[in-house]
Amino acid sequence: MVYLLDHPAARRTRAINLAARPTARCDECDARHNGLCDALDDDDIAFLARVAERVRVPAGALIIEEGEAAGSFFNINKGLVRLFKALPDGRRQIIGFAGAGHFLGLVKVAADPRYAVSAEAMQPVELCRFNRASLAGVFATFPALEHKLLEAATHELVLAQSQMLLLGRKTAAERIASFLLTWAERADMCAPDGLPPAGATLHLPLSRGDLADYLGLTIETVSRAIGQLKRERLIGVPNIHDIVLLQPAALAARADAAI
DSSP, rough: OOOOOEEEEEEEEHHHHBOOOOOOOOOOOTTTTTTGGSSSSSHHHHHHHTEEEEEETTTTTTEOOOOOOEEEEEEESSOOOEEEEEETTTEEEEEEEOOTTTTOOOOOOOOSSSOOOOOEEOOOOOEEEEEEEHHHHHHHOHHHHHHHHHHHHHHHHHHHHHHHHHHOOOOHHHHHHHHHHHHHHHOOOOOOTTTTOOEEEOOOOOOHHHHHHTOOOHHHHHHHHHHHHTTTTSSEETTTTEESSHHHHHHHHHHTHHH
16 A cells, blocks of 8 residues: 655654654653663663653654754654655555654665665654764763664664565565564563464554555555454454454464465
C-alpha cells in the first residue's frame, strides 16, 4: 500500500512544531534507562541535558526528512515514530518504528552528512535534539555515548537484513506472524525462551496502512492474512489495535515458514 505525501505541507508542520519547549526532567523521562542516556550515570546525565534542546512534536509532524542536511541528532523520550523512505512521486516504504530510547539521525555518508531516512510522529512525541557539532564534544568527554551510537547503527543493520528476508521470501501470513513476534519482543513481553506467554495481548498503536507499508503488502492482503491466522486460532483480534497471541510457539513456526 502506498500513500502520497504532501512534502511542502509536512515541512511547514515541522517548522512550526519543532520549536523547543520544556519537557519532563531526565529522571522522569521514559528513555532515562534506555538507549543513549543509559550509558551515563545520574551525575553525568545532567551534563548531557545541558547540551540538549527538548522538543515536543504533534502527531503527523515530520521530524526529519531524507536527504536534508543532518545538522541534528534526536533521542526519543516518549511516543512512537515511523521511519520511511520516499520516492519522488510520493510513494513510501516504511522501514521501521522507533519509540522511547531510540535514536534518530543516522546519515548516509560522514563526508556529506544527510539524513538517510525520514521520520514522522505517529502520536505526540517528546524528544531531545542535539546539535551535531555540540554532540561531538560530548563524545570526547563521554566515549560510552559514541559506543552506544555504534551499537544502534549495528542494530539497524541487523534489522535491515531481517527486513530484506521478510519482504523478499515470506508469504503474507508469515510476514504478519514475524511482525507480531518482533513487536512482542520490543514490548518486553517475551520469556527467556524468546516467546511471549500464551494469551498475552499485544497492543499495536499503528494502522493497517502502516502495517501494509512496512510489510510491502496492500491493506486488503494484511486483513486477509490476519483473518487467516485468526481462523487457525493462532491469534485473536478483539479490536483493531489489539492482538491476542493464542499460540505463540505455533505462530513462531509460521513466522519461520516451518508450518
